[in-house]
Amino acid sequence: MSDASVRVTSVHDLAPQARNLRAHWLAWGGSSGVHDDLVLYRSGLQHRLLNGVLRLRGKDVQAAAAEAERQLAGVPWRWWVGPDSDAHVSDALLKRGYERTGSMPIMSTRLDRPPVPDLPAGLTIESSTGPEGAAEYVDAYASSFGMTSLQDGVVTAERNLRTDLGVLIRMVGYLDRRPVASSATLISNGVAGLYWVATDPSHRGRGIGTALTVAAMNIAQDHGAQVCTLQASAMGTPVYRRLGFTQVSEIGLFTPPA
Template sequence: MEALDTVLAAHRAYLLGWNIGAAGGPDLPTYRSDVPHAPLNGVLRVAGRTPQDALAEARHRLDGVPRIWWVGPDSDAGTADALASLGAVEVARMPIMTVALGAAADVPIPAGLHIRETTDLDAFVSAYARVSGIPSDGVATAIEREKAFTGDGTVIRLAGHLDDGRIVGTAVAWLSHGLLTLYFVGTQPEQRRRGIGAALTRAALDLAGERGVRTAALTSTPIAEPVYGRLGFRTVGTFRLLTF
C-alpha cells in the first residue's frame, strides 16, 4: 500500500492540472480553474506559514471564484481550527480511502451498460457537471479547462453508456505517482442504485492494473464511504474542507 503522503501528492498533482493562476510554492500550493464550482478552485495545503498570512494570500490568489481549502494530514497541525477562528467555515469532512488492487471486490456490470474510454469531452463534462453540481453557466468553462488540462500524470476518462448512447455514469482515472486516483465518479440521478458507479470504479481499477499500478485512492463523501468499503477501500485519513 502506498504511503499517505504519496496519495496526497497525487491528489495535489491532479488539481494543479486545472490551474490557470498562481500555483505558489510547496508552503501554500493553490489552483484556480475559474470554473464557478468550489472544488475546482482552492488551497491544497499549508506548511510553515502563519494562518493569517496564508489566508490573506489565498484570498488574494482566488479572489472572485468559489473555493475550498483542503486541510489534510500534510498541513500544519491546527490549521483547520486556526482558519475557522479567522472566519473560514468548515463545510465537510471527507474520508481519504485506498485499496490494493488485488484486494478489491469484483462487481457485475449492469445489463445494458457499456464502459469505454471517451474523448468526447463536451458530452463527458456535461454529464459529470450535472452530478457534481457544476452550474449550467460554468459547464463551458469546465469543458475548456478539461481540454486544456496539464497535470503531472495521465488522465483516462471513462464513460458508462446505455445502448442508445446516453452517458449515465462517469469516472476520471488519474495515473500519477505510481497509483490510481479517482475523480468525478458519478451516476445520473435517474439511473442510480443500479451499480453503475461501482462498475465504473472497478473498470478503472482493472485499467490501472493493466498498466502496472497496484494501489487506488479516492476522496469520498461520508455517505459513499460504505459503498467504497464494500469494494475493498479503507479509510486512511481525512480532509477537512473549509470555505473562506
C-alpha cells in the same frame, strides 16, 4: 512530477496519495507546484470544487490565508486541510473566521485483485478521448456535481488540463448511447487516484457507479499501480467499502469568511 517509476505498496503511505490529489486539482489551473508549501489552484469557474487551497506547510497561516484570499478573489472556493498540512492550520483558519463545512474520508485499497462486478444491463463503458469525448464525459458528471449551468466552461477546462502532472484516463458509462456515468484514473506519484466517479441521479441504484469504479481500478492495475486512493462522498463511501477500500485519513473542508 509524476514519479512514474515509483510504486507505492502500502495504503498507509499517505504522502504520495496527497501528492496525487494535489496533482489532480493543480491540473485545473494555477502556478503552484505539487511540492510547494502553499498549494492552491484556480480554474476561474464559478464552482467551489474547482478553486481552492490544497496544502499549507511551514508558513504563517494568517499570511498564507491573506495570499490565498487575494489569489482566489472573485470565485467560490474552499480550503482543504488534510494530512499534508500542518496540524495547527484548522484551528488557525477557524480563528480567522473560516467555517468548517464538512469533511471527506481518504480511502485506499491495494490492487492485488480488483473485483469483477456484474455489468448492469445495457451499460457500456468507453474511454473518453478527443473534443467530443470531453463533452460527453462532462455531460456524464455535470448533474451529479451541480455543474449543469457551467457545462460549456467545464468542457473547455477539461480539454485544457495540464498534462505534466501524471497520466489521466477518463471513462464514460453509456446507456442507449447516452452518457450517464463517469470515472477518471490519475496515475501520478506512484499511486492511482480515482476522481469524478458519478452517476446521473435518474440512473442511480443499479450498480452503474460500482461498474465505473471497478473500470477505473482495472485501468490503474493495467498501468502498474499497486495502491488506489480516492476521497469519498457520503453516498460513495458504502460502495467503496464493498470494493475493499478502507479509510486511512480525512480532509477537513473550510469555507472562507464572506
